[in-house]
Amino acid sequence: xxxxxxxxxxxxxxxxxxxxxxxxxxxxxxxxxxxxxxxxxxxxxxxxxxxxxxxxxxxxxxxxxxxxxxxxxxxxxxxxxxxxxxxxxxxxxxxxxxxxxxxxxxxxxxxxxxxxxxxxxxxxxxxxxxxxxxxxxxxxxxxxxxxxxxxxxxxxxxxxxxxxxxxxxxxxxxxxxxxxxxxxxxxxxxxxxxxxxxxxxxxxxxxxxxxxxxxxxxxxxxxxxxxxxxxxxxxxxxxxxxxxxxxxxxxxxxxxxxxxxxxxxxxxxxxxxxxxxxxxxxxxxxxxxxxxxxxxxxxxxxxxxxxxxxxxxxxxxxxxxxxxxxxxxxxxxxxxxxxxxxxxxxxxxxxxxxxxxxxxxxxxxxxxxxxxxxxxxxxxxxxxxxxxxxxxxxxxxxxxxxxxxxxxxxxxxxxxxxxxxxxxxxxxxxxxxxxxxxxxxxxxxxxxxxxxxxxxxxxxxxxxxxxxxxxxxxxxxxxxxxxxxxxxxxxxxxxxxxxxxxxxxxxxxxxxxxxxxxxxxxxxx
Numbered sequence: 001x002x003x004x005x006x007x008x009x010x011x012x013x014x015x016x017x018x019x020x021x022x023x024x025x026x027x028x029x030x031x032x033x034x035x036x037x038x039x040x041x042x043x044x045x046x047x048x049x050x051x052x053x054x055x056x057x058x059x060x061x062x063x064x065x066x067x068x069x070x071x072x073x074x075x076x077x078x079x080x081x082x083x084x085x086x087x088x089x090x091x092x093x094x095x096x097x098x099x100x101x102x103x104x105x106x107x108x109x110x111x112x113x114x115x116x117x118x119x120x121x122x123x124x125x126x127x128x129x130x131x132x133x134x135x136x137x138x139x140x141x142x143x144x145x146x147x148x149x150x151x152x153x154x155x156x157x158x159x160x161x162x163x164x165x166x167x168x169x170x171x172x173x174x175x176x177x178x179x180x181x182x183x184x185x186x187x188x189x190x191x192x193x194x195x196x197x198x199x200x201x202x203x204x205x206x207x208x209x210x211x212x213x214x215x216x217x218x219x220x221x222x223x224x225x226x227x228x229x230x231x232x233x234x235x236x237x238x239x240x241x242x243x244x245x246x247x248x249x250x251x252x253x254x255x256x257x258x259x260x261x262x263x264x265x266x267x268x269x270x271x272x273x274x275x276x277x278x279x280x281x282x283x284x285x286x287x288x289x290x291x292x293x294x295x296x297x298x299x300x301x302x303x304x305x306x307x308x309x310x311x312x313x314x315x316x317x318x319x320x321x322x323x324x325x326x327x328x329x330x331x332x333x334x335x336x337x338x339x340x341x342x343x344x345x346x347x348x349x350x351x352x353x354x355x356x357x358x359x360x361x362x363x364x365x366x367x368x369x370x371x372x373x374x375x376x377x378x379x380x381x382x383x384x385x386x387x388x389x390x391x392x393x394x395x396x397x398x399x400x401x402x403x404x405x406x407x408x409x410x411x412x413x414x415x416x417x418x419x420x421x422x423x424x425x426x427x428x429x430x431x432x433x434x435x436x437x438x439x440x441x442x443x444x445x446x447x448x449x450x451x452x453x454x455x456x457x458x459x460x461x462x463x464x465x466x467x468x469x470x471x472x473x474x475x476x477x478x479x480x481x482x483x484x485x486x487x488x489x490x491x492x493x494x495x496x497x498x499x500x501x502x503x504x505x506x507x508x509x510x511x512x513x514x515x516x517x518x519x520x521x522x523x524x525x
Contacts (some may be wrong), residue, residue, distance in 0.1 A: 041287030101127035180466035211395030215239035229343030
């Protein structure tokens with residue numbers, strides 16, 4: 001393995017530890033002072049300044065062969081070959097005479113589309129994340145392993161903005177020409193995960209595979225379901241259903257053969273985690289799991305999942321087999337989804353709890369990727385704010401959003417999938433006035449959508465949001481299904497609903513290349 005690392009330009013690594021078991025990586029992390037164990041045996045680390053992704057520090061190397069393909073802008077910021085190479089040279093120099101931890105495995109459970117990846121880490125805890133997050137190879141596969149992409153993660157190395165053209169000491173550089181990702185100055189594991197996801201989002205559409213930022217599960221009868229949603233909307237929670245088999249919680253491909261997971265693990269939010277509300281995830285935080293920025297009791301080492309001292313974005317990374325009723329990556333693929341569910345947490349309290357979308361509506365809401373930030377979760381946020389993330393994954397899309405929308409529409413046409421928009425946010429008023437939608441009711445709506453029971457209801461077209469709202473849903477009171485009926489002040493509801501509709505319309509104006517049939521399928525301002 002040393003020779004392979006030296007070929008990257010790290011010509012004199014101290015020791016190279018390749019493809020260690022999670023137990024050995026935990027031992028190294030403890031020995032190196034990278035973290036401590038919780039009362040359940042999970043490795044708990046603090047990631048320092050960077051407790052989440054740093055989108056302003058992400059760059060894509062610009063070169064002629066991809067220049068006209070990439071959707072350049074705020075998300076895909078170009079960096080020249082010259083600057084990228086200078087950063088690479090300094091990063092590899094920084095790693096000389098250091099112990100390195102290497103993971104080799106796959107992104108993509110379907111071997112027809114799997115991307116072999118090598119992750120070279122300065123920290124054992126980073127390598128533990130990669131080992132739990134991606135798909136581990138067999139011993140036979142390791143013998144002749146050749147990476148299709150290499151990720152080098154060096155949290156201790158800082159870039160120099162004045163010299164490198166970066167925006168801070170951190171940099172995440174995706175290089176499609178050299179098939180490499182460089183991560184500098186950030187210990188946050190999400191940078192490893194999402195960089196690989198961005199690579200898959202570029203490569204797979206060229207193979208007619210629709211890459212998706214979603215969770216997925218499958219029923220006992222083989223009926224697959226997809227759950228799209230931004231952080232905090234319930235994507236991980238709702239896909240971890242004890243009555244269904246989890247395929248994965250975050251990243252998937254939809255090929256001509258069905259749905260497959262990109263990963264071998266989950267990276268779940270831990271804020272306010274409880275055994276009562278999320279028993280599957282709560283039980284997964286055990287030995288082998290990497291936990292980021294959760295505060296432990298000094299004496300008992302028991303986690304306080306309500307403590308926001310370091311960040312709201314506390315996380316736990318664990319293999320998918322830690323979830324009961326999971327589908328082990330590589331052993332099975334999901335069928336073509338019967339149900340596609342878009343999740344939003346509307347803090348304004350005006351979107352219907354569940355609604356049905358036709359194909360054009362589905363493409364509109366997919367491109368919009370709406371949810372809302374809550375007051376108090378970020379500095380300066382005093383009231384709910386709209387958040388639109390293109391295709392529910394704007395930071396990870398190298399190609400123009402119309403490409404991904406077209407692929408969704410094509411799959412809906414081919415397989416007759418039903419698409420639903422579910423609001424896991426507020427009802428009866430906005431945040432601070434109304435109440436968060438009952439998880440019991442939300443689960444009942446999801447179940448009705450997945451079993452087909454919801455299709456037996458009569459649907460009415462919402463005049464403002466232009467979606468089809470059911471009049472009835474099993475195990476949900478009828479009045480809950482109508483957001484206007486839940487507001488005491490109907491005039492206030494109408495004003496707030498129209499205001500949100502206008503925000504949808506204004507946001508969609510930036511997609512100037514979208515076909516008229518998609519534009520017309522949105523809310524009516």
